Amino acid sequence: MAKPKIATTSLAGCFGCHMSLLDIDERILALAEIVDFDKSPLDDIKTFTGRCAVGLIEGGCAHEENVEVLRDFRKHCDVLISVGDCAISGGIPAMRNMVPLQECLQEAYVDGPSVHNPAGVPPNDPDIPLMLDKVYPAHEVVKIDYHLPGCPPPADMLWEALVALLNNKPLDLPYELVKYD
Amino acid sequence: MSEALVTAVKDICQAHECDRTRMMDVVQAVNDKYGYVSSEAMDLIAEQLSTHRVEVESVVSFYAFLSSKPKGKVVIRLCNDVIDRLQGADRVGQAFVEELGINFGETTPDGQLTLETTPCIGQSDQAPAVAINDVIIPNVSSDKAREIVRELRQHMDPARLVKQHGDGNNAHPLVGSMVHNNIRKRGDLLFTPINRGEAVRKALAMSPVEVIRAVKTARLRGRGGAGFPAGMKWEFTRGAPGDRKFVLCNADEGEPGTFKDRVLLTELPDRVFAGITIAGYAIGAEEGIVYLRSEYRYLIAFLESVLEQRRKDGLLGRNILGKEGFNFDIRIQMGAGAYICGEETALISSCEGLRGDPKNRPPFPAQKGYLDCPSVVNNVETLCCVTKILELGPASFNEFGSDRSSGTKLLSISGDCKQPGVYEMPLGVTLREVLEQCGGADAAAVQVGGASGQMVGPKDYDRKICFDDLATGGALMVFGPDRNILKVAHAFMEFFVEESCGYCTPCRVGNRLLMDRLEKIMAGLAEPADLDYLKELGQTVKTCSRCGLGQTSPNPILTTLENFRPVYEAMVKEETQGFQATFDLAQAVAEAEKIAGRTSVHAHA
The missing domain is CATH 1.20.1440.230 (NADH-ubiquinone oxidoreductase 51kDa subunit, iron-sulphur binding domain)
Known part of the structure; x- marks a missing residue:
C-alpha cells in the first residue's frame, strides 16, 4: 500500500511554523518512513500530485493567492490543520485589520520612515496578488478540521499530532505542550 | 471650572451626606441638572465623596440613562423591543429621524433634542411606545411621532405632550400619565380591594417566626421567575448573623415583555409596601429599599406620596402601629437603565453606588447582601402576595393554584393577540386557556418568560404555567403565523x-x-x-x-x-467543497481592485 501523503504551505506566515516542524530533528527520518511529502516548501513541489491525507496550513489569508492556495489544499486534503496562531487567528499580519487598506499600503510603501521608493506609489505589477480587505484566519475561508495553537507550536506538539493522526489514535497532548504562559 | 458647577455638585453631594454608596443618586442628580455628567463634575464628585474618579466614571459609563457627553434638553427614547418592532416601531423611528433631521444616537445641531433607542420600557401591551425624558407616550404612530417633534420644538416641555390620561391611578395628579393599565382579568387574590393596614396589623400580632411560617405554609414562591421559596429565603436571612438587615424590593422590571409590576405599583402600591414592611418584621430589618427602574420614574412622586401617607398613618416609621421596638422605613432607589440590575446581586451592586455588576455567589444575599449585611431581595409581585397571605391566611392562599405552585400569577401578555395586557390567572392554567382568553388562539409561537425564557409552539399549548412546567416571571409574547x-x-x-x-x-x-x-x-x-x-x-x-x-x-x-x-x-444546505460560504473573495478584493486599478484574476473566474 502506498504511503499516505502530507502537504504543507505557508500563507501569511513567517515560516516559523515550518521551522518548528523541522525542529523534530532526526524524527524527520522516521516521518519520511511513514509518509511522503507532496506539495510543500520543504521539498519544493509546487503543485499537488494527488490526494493527500493531511494538509498543514501555516498563516492566514492576506491576499487573493493565499485564498486560492488554501482552497486548493481543502480540495486535495482529507484532513486540514491550522498550525500556529496566524492560521488560527490571523496573528501579527492581522494587526493591519484596524487600518484601512489604502493607508496600510501608503505607510508600507511610501510614507514609512525607512522606505526608499522614488516612484512614490505602492508597487502594482500585475503579477502581485491583490490584497484582501483584511487578513482572514484560515477557518473563515475554508473548513478546518483541527487547530494546533502556538507561535510557533512546539515541534513535539506537531510530532505528536501527526503520529496520532497517521495511526488513527486520539491525540492526547500533555499540558506542558499546550500552555503558553 | 465654573463656580456654579462647584457649588451645585457640592450641594448635591452634601444632600446625600457625601456617602459614596449613594453614588447613583448623586450622579443622577447631576445628570438631571446638566443633561450629562461632565469630566469636571466627575472630578468634583470623586473629591466630595472621598473616592476615586474611576469609581464615578465607571458608574456614569455603565448606565444607559447617564451620559458623559452633553445631550439635548429633551431625550426621545424609542423602545426597540421585538414586540414594539412588530407593531411598527421601525416606521415610527423613521418618522422621528426624518422630522428631526438626525439619526439615532445624535442630537440636533441646536442642542435641543436627542434621539435614541432603548430596550423594552415595560409598555409592550401598548406598543410602540416612546419615553420622552420621563414622560411615556404609548401607541405611537409615525404621524404622532411627527406631531410630537413639531410640538416639542414649540414648547420643549414633555409634560405638555400628555393629552389624555390613562385609566386608574395613571390619571392621579402625581402620575398624570398616558399609560394604560390594561388589566384584562382580575383574579381573586391580587387585584382585590385593599384594606390598608390590615396585613401589617395581622403580622405584628404574630411573632416574626410565625410570619415566616405563614409564608412557608402558603408555599409562596418567588414571582420574578426563578420561583425560590420566599419563606425559606426569609428564614435564611433571619438566621444570618448581623445587626443590620435589609429588605430589597426588585422593581427593576426589565425582562422584555414584562409590565405587570408597573401595574401593581400604579394600582396597589400599598400592598407592595405592606409586603416589604412585613418582610422587614419577619427577618428583623429596619430598612427597606425599592429599586425602581428608570423607565418607571414617572411613578416616583406618586409612590413617595404613598410612603408619606403610610408614615402619617403609623404604618412606617418608629414603633409601627404601636408595636414597641418595630421601626421600619422604606426608600426608593432609582435605577438608570440597565437590564442586568434586575439580577439580584447586580441590583445590590447598583444600590451600593457601583456599576451593576453581578457578584459571586456564595455568599448569597441572605448572608452578605446590601452593604455586606444579610438581605432579602423579593419581586414586587411576591411582596404583594405576602400581603395577601397575611390578609387571607395561608390556607386560603393555598387554595389557589396547582399542586406545587400555589396562588395566582400575573401574566404580561403582548404581541399578536386581540387583548394584550395584564391577566391574573391561577398557577397551573394551561397556555391554551390563556391564549384563548387573550384572543391569541391562532398563535404560531409563544415566548414564555420574556427574552430569557423559552419559545414554544402549538404542541406545547397544553402545558401548564407553573413553576414545575412552564415557569415564567410573567411575560408571554404571542407571535402570529406570519412572524419570522x-x-x-x-x-x-x-x-x-x-x-x-x-x-x-x-x-x-x-x-x-x-x-x-x-x-x-x-x-x-x-x-x-x-x-x-x-x-x-x-x-x-x-x-x-x-x-x-x-x-x-x-x-x-x-x-x-x-x-x-x-x-x-429550511435555511441551511450542505456545502460540498469544504469552503466557507460566508467568505466572498470578490467582496474581499474589491477595495484592492479599486486601489490597484485592475481586476482580480481569481475572484471573477
Missing part, C-alpha cells in the same frame, strides 16, 4: 449582546458568536453543522456564565432550535 421566528430570536440576541455587563467571557463573547452564527443562517449561508454549533455553544454559555443573564440568554436560540427546527433546516 428567526428574526424574533435575533432581536432577543441583539438585546443580550447589548445588555451583557461584559464581566465574564462566555456571556460577553459567547452571545456575540451566537448572534453572528444566527445571522449566517438567516443569510442562507449556513450548513447543518452550524445548527450543532449553536446548540453546543449555547450550552457552553449557559453553563459557564457568571450570572442569570448568560445562564439564560441562549434560550431564545436553543428553544427555537428545539421547537421550530424545520424553520432552521
